[in-house]
Amino acid sequence: MTRFSVEVDDEVMAEAQRELGTRSKVATVNEALRLAAARAKVREAIAELDSVKLDLSGSERSFRFNGGRDLDGLAERARREAAEAEGS
Numbered sequence: 001m002t003r004f005s006v007e008v009d010d011e012v013m014a015e016a017q018r019e020l021g022t023r024s025k026v027a028t029v030n031e032a033l034r035l036a037a038a039r040a041k042v043r044e045a046i047a048e049l050d051s052v053k054l055d056l057s058g059s060e061r062s063f064r065f066n067g068g069r070d071l072d073g074l075a076e077r078a079r080r081e082a083a084e085a086e087g088s
Contacts, residue, residue, distance in 0.1 A: 013028060016032060020035075
């Protein structure tokens with residue numbers, strides 16, 4: 001492990017510690033660096049996914065309720081089933 005000496009804004013450090021749930025400056029810096037590296041990997045993964053062409057034609061036949069979810073119908077069904085369960 002390499003040791004560095006850096007000046008850090010104490011207010012920003014305190015905010016970062018609250019956000020990250022870390023207790024020490026070293027832990028906060030290490031977690032911030034880990035998150036920055038992970039963010040770069042996520043950007044790369046999203047770029048890969050964006051490069052894939054998807055053909056969704058005909059996908060509406062994969063769902064019931066006329067090509068989508070009828071949330072009102074689902075909510076009504078849930079209420080009816082809950083009422084029936086209470087009556088049992």
